[in-house]
Amino acid sequence: MTHIEPWERPQYCTAGIGMGPKPIVVMQVLGEDQVQKSIDIHVVVPCHKPAIEQIVDVFVKKLQIISVDVIPNKVVVRGEFEVKALYVACRPRQPVHAVEVWPVRFTAHACIPGACRGMEAEANVMVEFVDYDVDIHTRAHWHKKKGHDYDCDDDYDDDYYCDDDYDDCDDECEDCDYAEECHHPPKKHKCKPECKPDCDYDHHHCKPHKRPRRCTRKFDVCVVLKVTARVMTPRKLFVQPAVLPAKPKG
Secondary structure, three states: OOOOOHHHOOOOOOOOOOOOOEEEEEEEEEEEEEEEEEEEEEEEOOOOOOOEEEEEEEEEEEEEEEEEEEEOOEEEEEEEEEEEEEEEEOOOOOOEEEEEEEEEEEEEEEEOOOOOOOOEEEEEEEEEEEEEEOOOOOHHHHHHHHOOOOOOOOOOOOOOEOOOOOOOOOHHHOOOOOOOOOOOOHHHOOOOOEOOOOOOOOOOOOOOOOOOOOOEOEEEEEEEEEEEEEEEEEEEEEEOOOOOOOOOOO
């Protein structure tokens, strides 16, 4: 047998010879959907903390997704977050305190046609809106409205009247002569005027909205979340290997 040295053997390019297409698996997005979730939280300050004079800020922290489940044609997203409020205490020195509510759980579902159990899904969540609301007869509400040009027509109701010296009308003595027919003093005869939205605070019969005396331990927080969910399904792709010529040019 004749021995052939390696450098004397003919050089042939065998790349791709005898090899068929190889399948690879990729994750394809089946569908994606965005939904909004609104949560209302009732917050009560514990007894060991002072009452609320003014709410400084309310924000959301520790927002996270706990689980993402795929059901027929839907994706169920569950998570939790913490609500924290900074407020000025109703005390002479007005120290700043904080109150937290944890955990606040939420559940949202996104409609994705074609989704089936066992498919892979992912989701993310972000805060779109946070606001608080308190009783209109509390100091916290007065401070909140005062920072936005509190006007006479803001939260106007029957509890806001003008001069307290006025009493209710007496229909029988509307056009009477005080000296002869009326049975009550003249200053009690005039109707109690209501503070209308266009009233002038400098007028003698109107009073400005004074700061209420009552503090509060309760307020409501509204949080709006935007949840984005997508479902992915595996898909096989066949890739044809590149076949190089046996005798490349050059």
